[in-house]
Amino acid sequence: MIFCAMASPKLVLLTGAAGNVGQTVFAGLRPRFALRTFDRVSVPGDPTAHLGDLADRAAVERAVAGADTIIHLGGCPRMDADFMRDLVKPNIEGLWHMLEAARLAGVKRFIFASSCNVAFGAIERSHLTTDTVHAFNPYGATKVFGEAIGRWFFDTYGMEFLAVRIGYFRGIYDDPRLADPWHRRIWLGSRDLVNFFRLTVEAPRFGYGIVYACSRCPENYLDLTSARTLLGYAPEEEVPPAPLS
Numbered sequence: 272m273i274f275c276a277m278a279s280p281k282l283v284l285l286t287g288a289a290g291n292v293g294q295t296v297f298a299g300l301r302p303r304f305a306l307r308t309f310d311r312v313s314v315p316g317d318p319t320a321h322l323g324d325l326a327d328r329a330a331v332e333r334a335v336a337g338a339d340t341i342i343h344l345g346g347c348p349r350m351d352a353d354f355m356r357d358l359v360k361p362n363i364e365g366l367w368h369m370l371e372a373a374r375l376a377g378v379k380r381f382i383f384a385s386s387c388n389v390a391f392g393a394i395e396r397s398h399l400t401t402d403t404v405h406a407f408n409p410y411g412a413t414k415v416f417g418e419a420i421g422r423w424f425f426d427t428y429g430m431e432f433l434a435v436r437i438g439y440f441r442g443i444y445d446d447p448r449l450a451d452p453w454h455r456r457i458w459l460g461s462r463d464l465v466n467f468f469r470l471t472v473e474a475p476r477f478g479y480g481i482v483y484a485c486s487r488c489p490e491n492y493l494d495l496t497s498a499r500t501l502l503g504y505a506p507e508e509e510v511p512p513a514p515l516s
């Protein structure tokens with residue numbers, strides 16, 4: 272009798288799967304990986320989603336069990352969020368639970384949705400590199416915390432950690448003629464988004480890293496060098512045409 276050694280598919284946990292980024296990533300990665308989703312609200316398209324709050328450690332532990340890789344999108348994404356009211360629970364406490372539960376469960380790789388708000392405070396700079404850290408608001412400061420605590424988890428426990436400073440993603444809510452010059456410099460299309468997160472799962476071991484994620488945008492405001500080096504990412508989409516004035 273011949274036994275075929277089949278590698279079991281990687282189990283990827285996707286948090287924030289009901290959200291704007293999460294729904295696009297979920298639909299795009301579903302055909303390629305075994306996906307489990309987690310959110311505090313029901314996840315369209317996934318009746319088996321784990322429902323719970325990031326601040327609920329037991330719910331987080333159940334969601335994390337058996338995962339190889341975590342794509343952590345869950346949290347508060349608002350630039351105008353109030354630190355104590357909106358951010359502490361999901362973005363600080365919830366992130367800690369995810370990381371701690373992940374390393375105890377033996378998760379190999381943790382992909383963290385960071386933001387350009389960690390660096391937008393450097394308003395004098397015409398080009399943001401991955402070592403630019405200048406929080407623009409308390410929301411951005413929670414993402415700085417995420418990048419720093421992720422470094423510590425990698426240094427201490429060897430769990431790979433990648434901070435993805437996501438550009439401007441609106442997906443199905445996208446404006447086909449994007450007017451805001453700020454948004455035009457950091458725009459990320461749906462196809463590039465999916466491709467980007469696919470690469471974060473498939474890339475060979477990179478250890479710890481910070482990358483920007485955007486499509487082909489004018490002025491190269493966001494430095495894509497580390498995304499290219501660590502993941503092999505090359506954007507395919509072009510920022511939508513500006514409206515005629």
Ligand SMILES: NC(=O)c1ccc[n+]([C@@H]2O[C@H](COP(=O)([O-])OP(=O)(O)OC[C@H]3O[C@@H](n4cnc5c(N)ncnc54)[C@H](O)[C@@H]3O)[C@@H](O)[C@H]2O)c1
Pocket residue numbers: 286287288289290291292293309310311312323324325326343344345346347348349360361365384385386387436437438439440441
């Ligand atoms: N959309 C962008 O342009 C953008 C840019 C930079 C970074 N990000 C980051 O990407 C991630 C997703 O952003 P989005 O635009 O899809 O936001 P979103 O608000 O549409 O999605 C966030 C998801 O997280 C879930 N969530 C929030 N708090 C939770 C909690 N306490 N417990 C469990 N689930 C919780 C929400 O239910 C929601 O489904 C966020 O971490 C955000 O900071 C987004």
